[in-house]
Amino acid sequence: MPPTGPVDEITLVERLAAIGWKGSRAVLLGPGDDAAVLRGGVAVSTDLMVEGVHFSFDWVTPAEAGFRAGAAALSDMAAMGVEPEALLVSMALPAGDPALGEALQRGVRAAGDRVGAAIAGGDVSRAAGAVVLDVVVVGRARDRVVRRSGAKPGDDLWVSGVVGGAAAAVAAWSQGREPAAAARARFAAPPDRTGLGRSLAARQHASAMIDISDGLVLDARRLAGASRASLRIRLDRVPVDTAAAGDLNQALEGGEDYELMFTAHPKGKARILALGRELSVQLTRIGTVGEGTGVELEDHEGHRQRPGRGGYDHFADSSGGQG
Amino acid sequence: MPPTGPVDEITLVERLAAIGWKGSRAVLLGPGDDAAVLRGGVAVSTDLMVEGVHFSFDWVTPAEAGFRAGAAALSDMAAMGVEPEALLVSMALPAGDPALGEALQRGVRAAGDRVGAAIAGGDVSRAAGAVVLDVVVVGRARDRVVRRSGAKPGDDLWVSGVVGGAAAAVAAWSQGREPAAAARARFAAPPDRTGLGRSLAARQHASAMIDISDGLVLDARRLAGASRASLRIRLDRVPVDTAAAGDLNQALEGGEDYELMFTAHPKGKARILALGRELSVQLTRIGTVGEGTGVELEDHEGHRQRPGRGGYDHFADSSGGQG
Secondary structure (H helix, E strand, C coil), X not given: CCCCCCCCHHHHHHHHHHHHCCCCCCEEECCCCCCEEEHHHEEEEXXXXXXXCCXXXXXXXXXXXXXXXXXXHHHHHHCXXXXXXXXXEEEEECCCCHHHHHXXXXXXXXXXXXXXXXXXXXXXXXXXXXXEEEEEEEEECCCCCCCHHHCCCCCEEEEECCECHHHHHHHHHHXXXXXXXXXXXXXXXXXXXXXXXXXXXXXXXCCEEEEECCCHHHHHHHHHHHHCCEEEEEHHHCCXXXXXXXXXXXXXXXXXXXEEEEEECHHHHHHHHHXXXXXXXXXXXXXXXXXXXXXXXXXXXCCEECCCCCCCCCCCCCCCCCC | CCCCCCCCHHHHHHHHHHHHXXXXXXXXXXXXXXXXXXXXXXXXXXXXXXXCCCECCXXXXXXXXXXXXXXXXXXXXXXXXXXXXXXXXXXXXXXXXXXXXXXXXXXXXXHHHHHCCEEXXXXXXXXXXXXXXXXXXXXXXXXXXXXXHHCCCCCEXXXXXXXXXXXXXXXXXXXXXXXXXXXXXXXXXXCCCHHHHHHHHHCCCCCEEEEECCCHHHHHHHHHHHHCCEEEEEHHHCCECHHHCCCHHHXXXXXXXXXXXXXXXXXXXXXXXXXXXXXXXXXXXEEEEECCCEEEEECCCCCEECCCCCCCCCCCCCCCCCC
């Protein structure tokens, strides 16, 4: 979905960060990564989900929406290699519908239970229309955190799992169709990559890492930008989810996957593949890091192209679509 | 404003806490206080503001709305006696209005600057209608945190500053009038009680504390409930804001003040009054803690009454009013 607004999400986030951020002794790592890191290795991130923008109750049950919001928030910690300790949940709810709030909360709790993080607090408000869920995750970095900015020319580019399934579900719903069960499941229950992220950080395998929340290409561009490097993605190596029915565009631009993308020195290849087997997570080398900037796509014949500003941009998309 | 919904905010918060919370080694203090406290004394809280529920852009500028959201979130840390270290800001914005996001962010930053807490991160989304701001505060407890649950029969009940001014502004706006400048200022720029809260905690003056976000009576009921004690409020001692034009009901039930209410052993009276002089904060003994439960109001003739479920309840109010 090409952005239609005058300012896209990446630009706005940068502009907001420039306003919010100034040096602080208490903050070791400020805006620009998946989580902030404070003194003492405290990592914290927040993830906002808006009904009608990120999900619809025509698509998923309230418990599924809560689970998805919790899993998405936890994915930010996984992408830093940090162990999550606790969640806070803010929600805006229609007046007179406490059962909805309880179902959402149960869903977030289930996502927290998957990684041993309890819900330690939150806030609740009446909604002015759309239901809003903001899930805060607090974690503790026991090792070096893995930032977006550490990719070096010559590194390999890796991705966990398969991509495009959740976007295929969104595409089906947006067209008034019911998605295939496998695609629906990929949307409703994002994978947990906490263990993978922790191990990549603890074993110092990954030079840079990000979670794929907004699409492989868009998040690759973020990682490339933070690392002041370029990323070349080999299209024939992208592990397209069978639930995406071979749709490479869903895999590249769809977003919603919550898989991890990371870079690593080529000498780590065997150890990374062994880690994948150990954790039963598919890990695929999909490209390389080079000099320069931006993202380049290369097909099986070696033809290269610069992608458009693909990847789903929640902010710029004002076409009325959801997802 | 009496609640009209079937489940009020206190009840819903309790029901959500029961779902979200289970024992966790990482969480020292879970739901039920102004902030959660994790291992290592990390305190974290989150405060959700919804356009059309908590504020209106007919009332305040975007920068004022941001400042108010930041100040309200920071008030939770003050109420625990904890020093804030960093903020995270999640916002849902109309597509194509980055200037609004920047103004909100500048407002939150100004509130953070007042206490030396930088904005370390956040999230941004397109709004589905109302603008939403969720401000997360992370702090570090250097002393014992002051909980809501420590009030003991025989303690005095204290309140900082004056109350009712912000509610008077909301009442004026709701009636289509422009509030007096002093009342408007009380709404747009809540006081900073960080230093007061920190000192009360460090000097072990306060046995229990809460911030008055939803009204003196409602928050007194919360403190009484957490402490399994009763609170008696002497109506003639309540420091009604001159901006509330003597309206005791605004002071008791209006909310939005972000002052601190705390309990303390009577022998601490002189030291507390000295602290107020030191910090130039008015501190008033407005009542006492007793056995039993709930809140009792006593007038100057000694007549006592149990108040209705007063204090503004954002969730239960479905009368269409804002505030």
